[in-house]
Amino acid sequence: MALLEVEDLTVKFYTEEGVVTAVDDLSFRIERGEKFGVVGESGAGKSVTALSVMRLIEEPGRIESGTVRFDGEDLMELSESDVRDVRGNDIAMIFQDAQTALNPVYTVGEQIAEAIRHHLDYDDTAARERAIRLLDDVGIPEPAARYDDYPHEFSGGMQQRVVIAMALSCDPDLLIADEPTTALDVTIEAKILDRLERLAEEYDTAIQLITHDLGVIAELCDRVMVMYAGRAVETATVEELYYDPKHPYTVGLMSAIPRIGDRQDRLQTIPGTMPDLVEVPSGCSFHPRCPFAEEVCTRKQPPLVDPDTGDGVGLSDRAAACLAYTGDLDGELDYEVEVKGRDAPPTEPQSNARLHASDAEKRRADSDPLRADSDPVGADTDLLDQSDDVDDETGGRQDG
Numbered sequence: 029m030a031l032l033e034v035e036d037l038t039v040k041f042y043t044e045e046g047v048v049t050a051v052d053d054l055s056f057r058i059e060r061g062e063k064f065g066v067v068g069e070s071g072a073g074k075s076v077t078a079l080s081v082m083r084l085i086e087e088p089g090r091i092e093s094g095t096v097r098f099d100g101e102d103l104m105e106l107s108e109s110d111v112r113d114v115r116g117n118d119i120a121m122i123f124q125d126a127q128t129a130l131n132p133v134y135t136v137g138e139q140i141a142e143a144i145r146h147h148l149d150y151d152d153t154a155a156r157e158r159a160i161r162l163l164d165d166v167g168i169p170e171p172a173a174r175y176d177d178y179p180h181e182f183s184g185g186m187q188q189r190v191v192i193a194m195a196l197s198c199d200p201d202l203l204i205a206d207e208p209t210t211a212l213d214v215t216i217e218a219k220i221l222d223r224l225e226r227l228a229e230e231y232d233t234a235i236q237l238i239t240h241d242l243g244v245i246a247e248l249c250d251r252v253m254v255m256y257a258g259r260a261v262e263t264a265t266v267e268e269l270y271y272d273p274k275h276p277y278t279v280g281l282m283s284a285i286p287r288i289g290d291r292q293d294r295l296q297t298i299p300g301t302m303p304d305l306v307e308v309p310s311g312c313s314f315h316p317r318c319p320f321a322e323e324v325c326t327r328k329q330p331p332l333v334d335p336d337t338g339d340g341v342g343l344s345d346r347a348a349a350c351l352a353y354t355g356d357l358d359g360e361l362d363y364e365v366e367v368k369g370r371d372a373p374p375t376e377p378q379s380n381a382r383l384h385a386s387d388a389e390k391r392r393a394d395s396d397p398l399r400a401d402s403d404p405v406g407a408d409t410d411l412l413d414q415s416d417d418v419d420d421e422t423g424g425r426q427d428g
Protein backbone atom coordinates (compact mmCIF):
# COMPACT_ATOMS: atom_id res chain seq x y z
CA MET A 29 0.00 0.00 0.00
CA ALA A 30 1.35 3.44 -0.94
CA LEU A 31 1.79 6.04 1.81
CA LEU A 32 -0.32 8.65 0.01
CA GLU A 33 -2.78 8.03 -2.78
CA VAL A 34 -4.63 10.94 -4.32
CA GLU A 35 -7.28 10.09 -6.86
CA ASP A 36 -9.40 12.30 -9.09
CA LEU A 37 -8.93 15.37 -6.91
CA THR A 38 -10.76 18.49 -8.10
CA VAL A 39 -10.59 21.75 -6.16
CA LYS A 40 -12.39 24.96 -7.11
CA PHE A 41 -12.40 28.51 -5.77
CA TYR A 42 -15.64 30.43 -6.09
CA THR A 43 -14.36 33.97 -6.62
CA GLU A 44 -16.07 37.16 -7.79
CA GLU A 45 -14.26 36.83 -11.10
CA GLY A 46 -15.65 33.35 -11.61
CA VAL A 47 -14.97 29.75 -10.67
CA VAL A 48 -11.25 28.94 -10.57
CA THR A 49 -10.50 25.27 -11.17
CA ALA A 50 -7.19 25.19 -9.30
CA VAL A 51 -6.84 21.39 -9.33
CA ASP A 52 -8.54 19.39 -12.04
CA ASP A 53 -9.00 15.64 -11.73
CA LEU A 54 -5.53 15.03 -10.34
CA SER A 55 -4.19 11.62 -9.32
CA PHE A 56 -0.80 10.68 -7.92
CA ARG A 57 0.84 8.43 -5.39
CA ILE A 58 3.77 8.77 -2.98
CA GLU A 59 5.47 5.66 -1.67
CA ARG A 60 6.83 5.32 1.86
CA GLY A 61 10.19 7.13 2.14
CA GLU A 62 9.94 8.44 -1.42
CA LYS A 63 11.05 11.93 -2.37
CA PHE A 64 8.38 13.15 -4.73
CA GLY A 65 8.66 16.46 -6.56
CA VAL A 66 5.77 18.58 -7.83
CA VAL A 67 6.94 21.18 -10.33
CA GLY A 68 5.27 23.82 -12.46
CA GLU A 69 5.01 27.57 -12.86
CA SER A 70 3.16 29.85 -10.48
CA GLY A 71 -0.57 29.10 -10.52
CA ALA A 72 -0.18 25.46 -11.63
CA GLY A 73 -2.06 24.27 -8.54
CA LYS A 74 0.87 22.86 -6.58
CA SER A 75 0.11 24.56 -3.26
CA VAL A 76 -3.62 23.96 -3.52
CA THR A 77 -2.89 20.25 -4.06
CA ALA A 78 -0.76 20.17 -0.90
CA LEU A 79 -3.32 22.09 1.14
CA SER A 80 -6.05 19.71 -0.06
CA VAL A 81 -4.05 16.72 1.15
CA MET A 82 -3.87 18.41 4.57
CA ARG A 83 -7.58 19.32 4.33
CA LEU A 84 -6.65 22.97 4.75
CA ILE A 85 -8.63 24.46 1.86
CA GLU A 86 -10.65 27.41 3.08
CA GLU A 87 -13.47 29.53 1.66
CA PRO A 88 -13.99 30.42 -1.14
CA GLY A 89 -12.27 27.13 -1.98
CA ARG A 90 -13.95 23.75 -2.02
CA ILE A 91 -12.70 20.21 -2.58
CA GLU A 92 -15.27 19.14 -5.16
CA SER A 93 -14.35 15.50 -5.50
CA GLY A 94 -11.63 12.96 -5.08
CA THR A 95 -10.10 10.75 -2.44
CA VAL A 96 -6.93 11.27 -0.41
CA ARG A 97 -5.82 8.04 1.23
CA PHE A 98 -3.01 8.25 3.76
CA ASP A 99 -1.75 4.91 4.97
CA GLY A 100 -4.96 3.38 3.65
CA GLU A 101 -7.24 5.82 5.50
CA ASP A 102 -9.42 8.24 3.53
CA LEU A 103 -8.60 11.68 4.96
CA MET A 104 -11.74 13.12 3.39
CA GLU A 105 -13.86 10.90 5.65
CA LEU A 106 -12.13 11.80 8.93
CA SER A 107 -13.60 14.16 11.51
CA GLU A 108 -11.91 17.55 11.91
CA SER A 109 -10.24 16.49 15.17
CA ASP A 110 -8.94 13.24 13.65
CA VAL A 111 -7.50 15.21 10.73
CA ARG A 112 -5.80 17.56 13.21
CA ASP A 113 -4.13 14.51 14.75
CA VAL A 114 -2.86 13.43 11.35
CA ARG A 115 -1.43 16.91 10.77
CA GLY A 116 1.62 17.27 12.91
CA ASN A 117 1.80 13.60 13.89
CA ASP A 118 1.84 11.89 10.50
CA ILE A 119 2.05 14.70 7.94
CA ALA A 120 4.03 17.88 8.53
CA MET A 121 4.22 20.87 6.25
CA ILE A 122 6.82 23.59 5.77
CA PHE A 123 6.49 26.74 3.71
CA GLN A 124 8.74 29.18 1.93
CA ASP A 125 8.54 31.82 4.62
CA ALA A 126 10.15 30.52 7.80
CA GLN A 127 9.24 33.67 9.69
CA THR A 128 5.52 33.02 9.53
CA ALA A 129 6.01 29.52 10.93
CA LEU A 130 7.94 30.74 13.97
CA ASN A 131 6.42 32.63 16.87
CA PRO A 132 8.61 35.69 17.56
CA VAL A 133 7.87 35.75 21.30
CA TYR A 134 9.10 32.24 22.14
CA THR A 135 12.64 30.88 21.89
CA VAL A 136 13.17 28.43 19.04
CA GLY A 137 13.95 25.64 21.49
CA GLU A 138 10.71 26.20 23.39
CA GLN A 139 8.71 26.07 20.16
CA ILE A 140 10.21 22.75 19.09
CA ALA A 141 9.93 21.30 22.62
CA GLU A 142 6.28 22.39 22.80
CA ALA A 143 5.49 20.52 19.58
CA ILE A 144 7.24 17.44 20.96
CA ARG A 145 5.41 17.61 24.31
CA HIS A 146 2.09 18.10 22.57
CA HIS A 147 2.38 15.33 20.00
CA LEU A 148 4.66 12.79 21.67
CA ASP A 149 3.74 13.23 25.30
CA TYR A 150 7.35 13.74 26.46
CA ASP A 151 8.18 15.37 29.78
CA ASP A 152 10.05 18.71 29.84
CA THR A 153 13.54 17.27 30.12
CA ALA A 154 13.06 14.67 27.40
CA ALA A 155 11.42 17.23 25.10
CA ARG A 156 14.32 19.65 25.61
CA GLU A 157 16.85 16.93 24.84
CA ARG A 158 15.02 15.89 21.70
CA ALA A 159 14.72 19.52 20.57
CA ILE A 160 18.46 20.08 21.00
CA ARG A 161 19.21 16.90 19.09
CA LEU A 162 16.94 18.06 16.27
CA LEU A 163 18.62 21.49 16.13
CA ASP A 164 21.91 19.63 15.85
CA ASP A 165 20.49 17.32 13.16
CA VAL A 166 19.45 20.22 10.96
CA GLY A 167 22.93 21.73 11.24
CA ILE A 168 22.60 24.49 13.82
CA PRO A 169 25.97 24.95 15.54
CA GLU A 170 26.02 24.96 19.34
CA PRO A 171 22.42 23.74 19.53
CA ALA A 172 22.21 23.72 23.34
CA ALA A 173 23.19 27.38 23.49
CA ARG A 174 20.96 28.37 20.58
CA TYR A 175 17.94 26.65 22.17
CA ASP A 176 17.30 29.82 24.17
CA ASP A 177 17.58 32.25 21.26
CA TYR A 178 14.60 33.94 19.64
CA PRO A 179 13.79 33.56 15.93
CA HIS A 180 15.02 37.08 15.07
CA GLU A 181 18.48 36.11 16.31
CA PHE A 182 18.77 33.59 13.47
CA SER A 183 19.54 34.27 9.80
CA GLY A 184 16.93 33.32 7.15
CA GLY A 185 18.69 30.04 6.33
CA MET A 186 19.02 29.14 10.01
CA GLN A 187 15.35 29.98 10.61
CA GLN A 188 14.36 27.60 7.83
CA ARG A 189 16.51 24.91 9.49
CA VAL A 190 14.62 25.50 12.73
CA VAL A 191 11.34 25.10 10.85
CA ILE A 192 12.57 21.81 9.40
CA ALA A 193 13.55 20.66 12.91
CA MET A 194 10.07 21.56 14.14
CA ALA A 195 8.44 19.69 11.24
CA LEU A 196 10.54 16.58 11.93
CA SER A 197 10.07 16.79 15.69
CA CYS A 198 7.15 14.36 15.71
CA ASP A 199 8.75 11.97 13.25
CA PRO A 200 6.13 12.41 10.48
CA ASP A 201 5.76 9.83 7.71
CA LEU A 202 5.29 12.58 5.14
CA LEU A 203 6.81 16.04 5.00
CA ILE A 204 5.21 18.41 2.53
CA ALA A 205 7.70 21.15 1.71
CA ASP A 206 6.25 24.04 -0.31
CA GLU A 207 9.10 26.04 -1.90
CA PRO A 208 11.17 25.55 1.29
CA THR A 209 14.32 27.18 -0.08
CA THR A 210 12.99 29.67 -2.63
CA ALA A 211 13.66 32.68 -0.41
CA LEU A 212 17.25 31.61 0.24
CA ASP A 213 20.54 32.17 -1.49
CA VAL A 214 21.45 29.28 -3.84
CA THR A 215 24.45 28.02 -1.87
CA ILE A 216 22.36 27.90 1.30
CA GLU A 217 19.55 26.29 -0.67
CA ALA A 218 21.89 23.47 -1.71
CA LYS A 219 23.02 22.89 1.87
CA ILE A 220 19.49 22.81 3.21
CA LEU A 221 18.30 20.45 0.47
CA ASP A 222 21.23 18.19 1.20
CA ARG A 223 20.39 18.20 4.90
CA LEU A 224 16.72 17.57 4.17
CA GLU A 225 17.64 14.58 2.03
CA ARG A 226 19.86 13.05 4.69
CA LEU A 227 17.29 13.59 7.44
CA ALA A 228 14.49 12.15 5.33
CA GLU A 229 16.55 9.03 4.88
CA GLU A 230 17.52 8.85 8.53
CA TYR A 231 13.96 9.40 9.78
CA ASP A 232 12.43 7.37 6.91
CA THR A 233 10.21 10.31 6.00
CA ALA A 234 8.66 10.69 2.55
CA ILE A 235 8.86 14.19 1.07
CA GLN A 236 6.46 15.96 -1.24
CA LEU A 237 8.61 18.81 -2.51
CA ILE A 238 6.80 21.64 -4.26
CA THR A 239 8.86 23.96 -6.42
CA HIS A 240 8.90 25.91 -9.67
CA ASP A 241 12.56 25.00 -10.08
CA LEU A 242 13.59 21.78 -11.84
CA GLY A 243 17.12 22.27 -10.48
CA VAL A 244 15.78 21.82 -6.95
CA ILE A 245 13.93 18.68 -8.04
CA ALA A 246 17.19 17.27 -9.41
CA GLU A 247 18.91 17.88 -6.07
CA LEU A 248 16.45 15.94 -3.99
CA CYS A 249 13.75 13.92 -5.69
CA ASP A 250 13.27 10.36 -6.90
CA ARG A 251 10.12 10.95 -8.89
CA VAL A 252 8.40 14.02 -10.32
CA MET A 253 4.97 15.21 -11.35
CA VAL A 254 4.89 18.20 -13.69
CA MET A 255 1.72 20.29 -13.28
CA TYR A 256 0.14 22.75 -15.66
CA ALA A 257 -3.16 24.56 -15.10
CA GLY A 258 -4.25 22.23 -12.31
CA ARG A 259 -3.47 18.99 -14.13
CA ALA A 260 -0.57 16.55 -14.21
CA VAL A 261 1.05 16.76 -17.66
CA GLU A 262 3.94 14.41 -17.01
CA THR A 263 5.09 11.97 -14.34
CA ALA A 264 8.47 10.30 -14.41
CA THR A 265 11.53 9.42 -12.40
CA VAL A 266 14.01 12.28 -12.15
CA GLU A 267 16.38 10.51 -14.55
CA GLU A 268 13.64 9.95 -17.13
CA LEU A 269 12.54 13.55 -16.87
CA TYR A 270 16.03 14.99 -17.34
CA TYR A 271 17.28 12.61 -20.01
CA ASP A 272 14.05 12.13 -21.88
CA PRO A 273 11.30 14.68 -21.17
CA LYS A 274 8.08 13.82 -23.00
CA HIS A 275 5.76 16.79 -22.64
CA PRO A 276 6.51 20.05 -24.49
CA TYR A 277 5.87 21.97 -21.26
CA THR A 278 8.49 19.90 -19.44
CA VAL A 279 10.94 20.53 -22.27
CA GLY A 280 10.19 24.24 -21.95
CA LEU A 281 10.77 24.19 -18.18
CA MET A 282 14.02 22.35 -18.76
CA SER A 283 15.22 24.92 -21.26
CA ALA A 284 14.56 27.61 -18.69
CA ILE A 285 17.05 26.27 -16.15
CA PRO A 286 19.95 28.75 -16.12
CA ARG A 287 23.45 27.30 -16.21
CA ILE A 288 26.80 28.81 -15.43
CA GLY A 289 28.43 30.17 -18.57
CA ASP A 290 25.20 29.91 -20.50
CA ARG A 291 24.70 32.93 -22.70
CA GLN A 292 21.60 31.85 -24.51
CA ASP A 293 18.59 34.08 -24.21
CA ARG A 294 16.33 31.63 -22.45
CA LEU A 295 13.48 34.05 -22.11
CA GLN A 296 12.25 33.00 -25.51
CA THR A 297 12.11 29.27 -24.93
CA ILE A 298 8.66 29.04 -23.36
CA PRO A 299 6.62 32.10 -24.22
CA GLY A 300 3.33 32.97 -22.64
CA THR A 301 1.97 32.56 -19.14
CA MET A 302 -0.19 30.14 -17.26
CA PRO A 303 -3.78 30.61 -18.46
CA ASP A 304 -6.48 32.25 -16.42
CA LEU A 305 -7.96 29.29 -14.56
CA VAL A 306 -11.44 30.79 -14.75
CA GLU A 307 -11.34 30.26 -18.50
CA VAL A 308 -8.90 27.49 -19.21
CA PRO A 309 -8.19 27.07 -22.94
CA SER A 310 -10.18 24.30 -24.59
CA GLY A 311 -8.59 20.96 -25.40
CA CYS A 312 -5.02 20.82 -24.12
CA SER A 313 -4.66 23.85 -21.82
CA PHE A 314 -1.02 24.23 -22.91
CA HIS A 315 -1.88 24.52 -26.60
CA PRO A 316 -1.71 28.34 -26.86
CA ARG A 317 1.93 28.19 -25.74
CA CYS A 318 2.95 24.98 -27.46
CA PRO A 319 5.10 25.21 -30.61
CA PHE A 320 3.82 21.78 -31.74
CA ALA A 321 0.11 22.45 -31.29
CA GLU A 322 -2.23 21.43 -34.10
CA GLU A 323 -5.92 22.06 -34.57
CA VAL A 324 -6.86 18.89 -32.69
CA CYS A 325 -5.10 20.23 -29.58
CA THR A 326 -7.63 23.07 -29.37
CA ARG A 327 -10.52 20.65 -28.90
CA LYS A 328 -9.28 17.36 -27.45
CA GLN A 329 -7.98 17.11 -23.91
CA PRO A 330 -5.00 14.76 -23.87
CA PRO A 331 -5.21 11.90 -21.35
CA LEU A 332 -2.17 10.87 -19.32
CA VAL A 333 -0.77 7.91 -21.22
CA ASP A 334 2.33 5.78 -21.43
CA PRO A 335 4.38 7.75 -24.00
CA ASP A 336 5.74 4.54 -25.55
CA THR A 337 2.47 2.70 -26.03
CA GLY A 338 -0.25 5.36 -25.77
CA ASP A 339 -2.01 3.16 -23.21
CA GLY A 340 -3.56 4.31 -19.93
CA VAL A 341 -1.32 4.19 -16.87
CA GLY A 342 -1.36 3.54 -13.12
CA LEU A 343 -0.73 6.19 -10.47
CA SER A 344 3.05 5.77 -10.32
CA ASP A 345 3.85 5.05 -13.93
CA ARG A 346 5.73 7.11 -16.46
CA ALA A 347 3.14 9.17 -18.27
CA ALA A 348 2.63 12.24 -20.41
CA ALA A 349 -0.54 14.09 -21.38
CA CYS A 350 0.11 15.10 -24.98
CA LEU A 351 -1.80 14.11 -28.10
CA ALA A 352 1.54 13.24 -29.72
CA TYR A 353 1.37 10.01 -27.71
CA THR A 354 -2.20 9.09 -28.51
CA GLY A 355 -1.63 9.20 -32.26
CA ASP A 356 -3.76 12.33 -32.72
CA LEU A 357 -1.05 14.65 -34.06
CA ASP A 358 -0.04 14.77 -37.74
CA GLY A 359 3.39 16.14 -36.95
CA GLU A 360 5.96 15.04 -34.42
CA LEU A 361 7.41 16.65 -31.35
CA ASP A 362 10.70 18.02 -32.57
CA TYR A 363 13.01 18.69 -29.70
CA GLU A 364 16.52 17.83 -28.71
CA VAL A 365 17.81 16.72 -25.39
CA GLU A 366 21.47 17.42 -25.14
CA VAL A 367 22.83 15.53 -22.16
CA LYS A 368 25.67 17.27 -20.40
CA GLY A 369 28.15 15.29 -18.34
CA ARG A 370 26.35 11.98 -18.38
CA ASP A 371 28.75 10.56 -15.80
CA ALA A 372 28.26 13.39 -13.38
CA PRO A 373 26.14 12.67 -10.32
CA PRO A 374 22.56 13.88 -10.72
CA THR A 375 23.00 16.85 -8.42
CA GLU A 376 22.96 19.15 -11.44
CA PRO A 377 20.26 19.15 -14.08
CA GLN A 378 21.67 16.85 -16.72
CA SER A 379 19.90 17.64 -19.89
CA ASN A 380 19.69 20.75 -21.93
CA ALA A 381 16.43 20.38 -23.73
CA ARG A 382 15.50 22.61 -26.60
CA LEU A 383 12.18 23.13 -28.32
CA HIS A 384 12.18 23.61 -32.06
CA ALA A 385 9.22 24.97 -33.87
CA SER A 386 9.18 25.00 -37.64
CA ASP A 387 9.05 28.45 -39.24
CA ALA A 388 5.43 27.88 -40.17
CA GLU A 389 4.58 26.94 -36.62
CA LYS A 390 6.39 30.00 -35.32
CA ARG A 391 4.41 32.23 -37.66
CA ARG A 392 1.19 30.56 -36.59
CA ALA A 393 2.16 30.99 -32.97
CA ASP A 394 3.10 34.63 -33.45
CA SER A 395 -0.21 35.40 -35.08
CA ASP A 396 -2.19 33.35 -32.61
CA PRO A 397 -4.69 35.70 -30.95
CA LEU A 398 -4.42 33.66 -27.77
CA ARG A 399 -0.79 34.71 -27.59
CA ALA A 400 -1.40 38.36 -28.30
CA ASP A 401 -1.38 39.41 -24.69
CA SER A 402 1.12 36.83 -23.56
CA ASP A 403 4.05 37.94 -21.52
CA PRO A 404 7.16 35.96 -22.34
CA VAL A 405 9.37 37.89 -19.99
CA GLY A 406 6.92 37.57 -17.13
CA ALA A 407 6.57 33.86 -17.72
CA ASP A 408 10.20 33.09 -17.59
CA THR A 409 11.36 35.52 -15.02
CA ASP A 410 9.16 33.47 -12.74
CA LEU A 411 10.94 30.31 -13.79
CA LEU A 412 14.29 31.98 -13.35
CA ASP A 413 13.44 33.88 -10.22
CA GLN A 414 16.19 33.76 -7.66
CA SER A 415 16.44 35.89 -4.60
CA ASP A 416 19.48 38.04 -3.99
CA ASP A 417 19.27 37.38 -0.30
CA VAL A 418 22.61 36.53 1.12
CA ASP A 419 22.34 34.40 4.17
CA ASP A 420 24.65 33.68 7.01
CA GLU A 421 25.56 30.02 7.12
CA THR A 422 28.17 30.39 9.79
CA GLY A 423 25.53 29.94 12.44
CA GLY A 424 26.60 33.23 14.03
CA ARG A 425 23.96 35.37 15.62
CA GLN A 426 22.36 38.12 13.60
CA ASP A 427 23.25 41.66 14.50
CA GLY A 428 20.58 43.68 16.21
Ligand SMILES: Nc1ncnc2c1ncn2[C@@H]1O[C@H](COP(=O)(O)OP(=O)(O)OP(=O)(O)O)[C@@H](O)[C@H]1O
Pocket residue numbers: 041043048049050068069070071072073074075076077087088089240305
Ligand atom coordinates in the same frame (compact mmCIF):
# COMPACT_ATOMS: atom_id res chain seq x y z
N1 LIG B 1 -7.80 31.54 -1.68
C1 LIG B 1 -7.89 31.55 -3.01
N2 LIG B 1 -8.88 32.22 -3.63
C2 LIG B 1 -9.00 32.22 -4.96
N3 LIG B 1 -8.18 31.55 -5.80
C3 LIG B 1 -7.17 30.86 -5.26
C4 LIG B 1 -6.97 30.82 -3.83
N4 LIG B 1 -5.88 30.05 -3.58
C5 LIG B 1 -5.43 29.64 -4.79
N5 LIG B 1 -6.19 30.11 -5.79
C6 LIG B 1 -6.01 29.90 -7.22
O1 LIG B 1 -5.69 28.55 -7.46
C7 LIG B 1 -4.74 28.45 -8.51
C8 LIG B 1 -3.60 27.57 -8.10
O2 LIG B 1 -2.87 28.20 -7.06
P1 LIG B 1 -1.63 27.52 -6.33
O3 LIG B 1 -1.23 28.43 -5.21
O4 LIG B 1 -1.93 26.12 -6.00
O5 LIG B 1 -0.52 27.54 -7.46
P2 LIG B 1 0.99 27.12 -7.31
O6 LIG B 1 1.28 26.21 -8.42
O7 LIG B 1 1.27 26.61 -5.93
O8 LIG B 1 1.70 28.49 -7.55
P3 LIG B 1 2.71 29.30 -6.61
O9 LIG B 1 4.05 28.75 -6.93
O10 LIG B 1 2.54 30.71 -7.05
O11 LIG B 1 2.27 29.07 -5.20
C9 LIG B 1 -4.31 29.87 -8.86
O12 LIG B 1 -4.98 30.27 -10.02
C10 LIG B 1 -4.80 30.67 -7.70
O13 LIG B 1 -5.17 31.96 -8.12
